[in-house]
Amino acid sequence: MSAFSDFWAAHLIWRDPLIASVISGALLGFLGVYVVLRRVVFVSAALTQLSTLGIIVALLAEERLGVEVEHTSVQLGIALLFSSGGALLLGTLGSGRRLPAEAGVGMSYVLAGALVILGANRLVHVAHDLNSIIFGNAVAVPVEDVFILAGVALLVGVVHTVFQKEVVFASFDRETAEAMGVNARLWSGLLYFTIGLAIPVAARVVGALPVFAFLTVPASAALVASRRIKPAFALATALGAFAAAVGYLASWTLQLPTGATMVTVAGMLFAAAVAVRAIRD
């Protein structure tokens, strides 16, 4: 009881990070269904790198050119620009006749990664807390980040509710969608754009590793457990939120690294889904 009292007494400290983590898990869990089914799991890695590159560019502009980007919302805005711009590009480019779309994803990842390293190498003033600037800290989340995250989640939720039939058709069978008059390029671009919006804001709260995990593991568990598309979306959203909540609380009470604990919980949920499916079949 005493442990619980201590825990509750500290709720003002963990409340906002917990809410932000749960929103991130739910948002990325939902989008992850598309990421897994479209077989583009490395898009999330590439977009995380691109959003990081955006922050590095902002910091370099401040240090070298004297451009005022100190406020975190400005940095986030530039990260969003890079991430959503990259997402739009990756989403609207179909497979070419010479190169598959995966080549573009891979090149975006490695080139953005290399530029992040080169850019970070030239930073002087903020080098010591670069990791916290780029990936945030799930232990201490500013309330404005929670509002930004909630706003992005609401926007993504509305867009995907209104245009679900178009995005599903364009994702499932782009060739037929185009032939039958559905603008597959537009809807794929919209999907990638929403993924590009979600990644930087979620990465600031939970970090890069959980972002990648939440975009793949809850959706994979939901797709193993569910035979229908709508329940799969609902289950992936719920599992993402659950993994984030349980992971966050476990890391708090057991004094474990937050992101890694969330990912481990998500992995345990996937194992449970596989077990349930094996028993049911």
Next chain:
Amino acid sequence: MKEGLDLATGGNPPSGPAARAKQARMAPLIRMEDVTIGYGRVALLSGVTLSVDPDDFLAIVGPNGGGKTTLLRALLGTLPPLSGRREQVAPVTVGYVPQRDHVDALWPLTAGDVVTMGRVAGRGAGKRIRPEDRERAREALGRAGLGDLWERPFRDLSGGQRQRTLIARALAAEPQLLALDEPTNGMDPAAELSAMDLLRALHASGRLAVVMISHRLEAVANYARRLAFVDKDQGLWRVGPLAEMLRPAELSRLYGREVLVREEDGRRFVYPVSGAKA
């Protein structure tokens, strides 16, 4: 190369409202004139003139990689021609059936979910699928002979059932033009016959133009009204009525070797002769 069958107004305008209405009904859905198809700046085939009439049954035949799919994409307007003109008098509702193995069976969709996608374009962006849309989709699945498989996961269907589900999705759009890309690819002979019989029945049941591509002449020789031969490597583009196109001389040009055509019990059989160059 001109097709010679298109838009046969003969230069004389129709004289009355009834004649004009009839002409409008029979006007080609889509017409391409002296079109060059290709990707980027690379031309695959030039001089393509082709029209698709409202009750057409056109089979586009040629070797693998011969440019058939590119031609179909150009015809449907999803690939702009490099030169020439593509025209349609009014918007054409297209039902499209892709190659079966182009559709990802990983998705947790039922046959009903897949067929209902055929209603998406007709509903318009952001508008919900209505119960009557689902009803039309159910009817389409029934027309494809799978009315009792509405709830069956798409990935659990056999190859032939998947193909029929994709045909049903195209029909759910209530199309004027049904376009199919290698619809019998990978099927055993019985399933191929069944799929082609279905297409013939659908074509016969109403005003539905059918354009299908196949690399197997045998599969279409007993069903299509018109044939088109496409082979970008030979620069070959020919289109005409079935009887004209099934002549050994035409076929030999397509296959680059002697070809025999036989008719037995009302069915045509096409035999490329082993070892004999045309």
